[in-house]
Amino acid sequence: MFKSYSIKWKLTRTYMLIVSIIVVVFLAIFCYSIKSFYFGNVERHLADRLELVVNTYDSYLGYSQIESKAKFILESSSVPDYVDAQIINTKGYIVESTSRVASGKKVSTSDVKSALEGNIGIWHGLSHTDNEKLIAVSKPLYDEKHVSGIIRFVTSVENVDKTVKSYYIISIIIGVFSLGIAFVISIFIANKTVLPIYHLKTIADHYAVGDFDKKALKFDDDELGELSDTFNYMANEIKTADKLKNDFISSISHEIRTPLTSILGWSETLLQGGTEEENRMGLEIITRESERLTRLVEDLLDFSKLEANRVKIEKDYFDLKLLVEKTGKQFYAITNKKGINLKVTSDVQKLLYYGDKDRIKQVLINVMDNAIKHTFNDGNITLSVNAFVDNKILITIEDDGEGIADFHIGNVTKMFYKGSKNITGSGIGLAISNKIIELHDGKMEFEAKKTGGMKVLIYLPRRSYEKS
Numbered sequence: 001m002f003k004s005y006s007i008k009w010k011l012t013r014t015y016m017l018i019v020s021i022i023v024v025v026f027l028a029i030f031c032y033s034i035k036s037f038y039f040g041n042v043e044r045h046l047a048d049r050l051e052l053v054v055n056t057y058d059s060y061l062g063y064s065q066i067e068s069k070a071k072f073i074l075e076s077s078s079v080p081d082y083v084d085a086q087i088i089n090t091k092g093y094i095v096e097s098t099s100r101v102a103s104g105k106k107v108s109t110s111d112v113k114s115a116l117e118g119n120i121g122i123w124h125g126l127s128h129t130d131n132e133k134l135i136a137v138s139k140p141l142y143d144e145k146h147v148s149g150i151i152r153f154v155t156s157v158e159n160v161d162k163t164v165k166s167y168y169i170i171s172i173i174i175g176v177f178s179l180g181i182a183f184v185i186s187i188f189i190a191n192k193t194v195l196p197i198y199h200l201k202t203i204a205d206h207y208a209v210g211d212f213d214k215k216a217l218k219f220d221d222d223e224l225g226e227l228s229d230t231f232n233y234m235a236n237e238i239k240t241a242d243k244l245k246n247d248f249i250s251s252i253s254h255e256i257r258t259p260l261t262s263i264l265g266w267s268e269t270l271l272q273g274g275t276e277e278e279n280r281m282g283l284e285i286i287t288r289e290s291e292r293l294t295r296l297v298e299d300l301l302d303f304s305k306l307e308a309n310r311v312k313i314e315k316d317y318f319d320l321k322l323l324v325e326k327t328g329k330q331f332y333a334i335t336n337k338k339g340i341n342l343k344v345t346s347d348v349q350k351l352l353y354y355g356d357k358d359r360i361k362q363v364l365i366n367v368m369d370n371a372i373k374h375t376f377n378d379g380n381i382t383l384s385v386n387a388f389v390d391n392k393i394l395i396t397i398e399d400d401g402e403g404i405a406d407f408h409i410g411n412v413t414k415m416f417y418k419g420s421k422n423i424t425g426s427g428i429g430l431a432i433s434n435k436i437i438e439l440h441d442g443k444m445e446f447e448a449k450k451t452g453g454m455k456v457l458i459y460l461p462r463r464s465y466e467k468s
Contacts, residue, residue, distance in 0.1 A: 007197060008190045015186035016179070023175045023182075034167045038160050039135065043122055046083070046137040046153045053085075053151055054139050073151070074098055088112060088138075088150040095149070107152070111138040115150045133157050196224040203231055212239050255296055259289035302432045313356045313439050320353035320360070320460075321346045324385045324395065327364040331372065339377045345384040353393065353460070359436045366429040367397045367456050374454065375401035392442075393460040400453035404446075 053073065079085040079098055087096040092106050111121030115138035123136040138152040196219045206214040212235040216228040266282035328344035335342040353360075364383075371381050382398045434444050442460040449455055 006194075008194045011190040011193055012183075012186045015189060016183060019182040019186070020179060023178055027171050027175050030171055031168055034171075035164050038164050039124070039157065042135050042155065042157055042160060043137060046135065046155065047120065047139075049080070049083070050137055050139045050151060050153055052078075054141065079153075082155055084154045086150075086152040086154065088152055090116065090147060090149060092116070109136065111136050112150060112152065114138065115140045115152070116147060118147060127156075133161050195219065196228065200224070200227060200231060207231075207235060207238075212242075252296070252300075256293070259292045262286070262289045299428055299432065302428075313359060313436075315355050316357065317352055317354055318357040319350055320355075320393065321348055321351040321385055323357060323361060324364065324383060327361055327368065328383045330365075331368050334372060335381065338372070338375075339379075340372065340375055341378075341380045343380070343382045345382065346386075348385070348387045351385065351387050351393065355440050355460070356436075360440075363433040363436050363458065364395070364397075366433045367458075370430065371397055371399040371401070371454070371456070374403070375399045379453075387462065391462050393462050395458040395460070397456045397458075398449075398453065400449070400451065403448050403453050 073087060074085050074096055084097060084099045086094050086098075086107070088107055089095050092108055092112055094103050094105050094107060097103050109121075109123045109125065111123035114121030118140050121136075121138040123134075123138075125134055125136075126132065127134055133156065134154055135157050136152055136154040138150050140147045141149045141151055196217075199219075200216055203214050203216045206212075215235070216231040218225045218228045263286050266285050270279060270282050324346065325344055328342060331342060368381075368383065375381055380400050382396070384396045384398075386394045386396070430444075437444050437458060437460070440460055442458065445457040445459070447455040447457065
């Protein structure tokens with residue numbers, strides 16, 4: 001069944017409208033051509049025969065009165081039996097006729113009027129006696145330079161008209177048959193076109209209720225095929241995001257529960273009373289775990305702002321080289337404790353940069369913290385800044401730790417992604433860092449080293465007013 005609002009019906013209707021217009025135009029042109037051909041042949045035949053009679057008259061009888069020579073003209077001319085030849089005077093009356101029936105009758109048809117004006121006249125009409133279809137061709141006869149009369153050939157075209165009408169009927173039958181075939185083909189094309197659309201609608205219904213395991217079939221390599229690929233890509237992205245969200249909830253629950261458990265436990269211990277050493281240790285743990293919760297909340301707030309595109313970048317001039325050095329020194333205590341060799345280098349004495357100093361520092365801390373987590377004891381970490389790399393500022397954090405698999409690299413800047421559940425942290429630090437760098441019109445790249453470890457490349461645009 002067709003629905004008047006369905007795409008299938010609209011396509012079929014459009015195809016049929018186009019085909020119908022083409023068929024109607026073709027039939028009109030064909031019928032007109034057939035009619036012109038058959039009736040044109042009759043007109044040309046009569047005109048040619050008239051030309052012979054006129055030439056004879058002009059050669060031998062040009063100075064004679066038309067009334068006295070009318071009978072002679074008709075008798076001396078070879079007039080076919082199917083033609084009624086008429087001699088008409090300048091007043092429009094028939095002087096002589098081969099049929100002898102219309103003699104003395106006045107003729108006022110368009111062909112006679114045209115011939116009296118010195119032109120060849122052609123008339124199509126019906127007989128007054130039996131409504132028979134006729135064609136008349138008239139030519140003027142001249143007495144010196146003046147029209148002295150008209151010779152007119154009239155013939156019936158009933159048989160010709162029947163032949164033309166038979167072609168009309170055959171053409172209409174062919175046209176109707178063509179429209180029938182076109183209708184079947186239109187339905188086939190419409191079905192073939194809407195089938196992928198119906199399929200995608202079904203897939204979309206599954207997605208609407210959360211069933212993202214259904215895959216869209218690709219019927220052809222066309223726009224609908226590309227849409228099917230997009231559906232599948234969207235489903236995979238949603239499933240990945242959903243998994244990351246669940247992992248995040250699990251991870252964040254653990255990250256919150258651990259410090260809260262420590263705070264709650266030591267709070268109860270302090271309430272019960274203890275030694276001075278126990279009280280001091282308890283307060284240190286409560287302070288440390290509270291700071292940990294504070295950092296976690298700050299990350300979550302940043303994440304919320306990123307999701308709502310409300311991260312504010314407050315730019316000003318600052319020495320980027322000095323910021324990198326101070327940030328590196330901030331991690332000396334941690335790296336020394338793990339036996340990690342931290343090296344901070346730069347190829348400039350001073351690097352004036354226009355950006356958000358606190359946000360850039362946040363990026364450096366996030367990346368450095370990540371590098372320390374993945375670097376073994378007695379490992380190496382290098383933090384460097386270079387100002388002359390393809391007219392860009394390049395900050396590099398490189399370690400020789402456990403590294404990361406190639407298939408994880410494309411996901412490290414996604415929200416909630418941690419690569420391994422055993423790694424502490426919320427999994428949003430690198431995502432926040434990547435967004436901050438993008439807001440500075442820069443980019444972050446991650447490379448897995450063949451010898452082990454990771455290299456993080458932070459590119460910042462170098463402008464003409466930034467000097468080193």
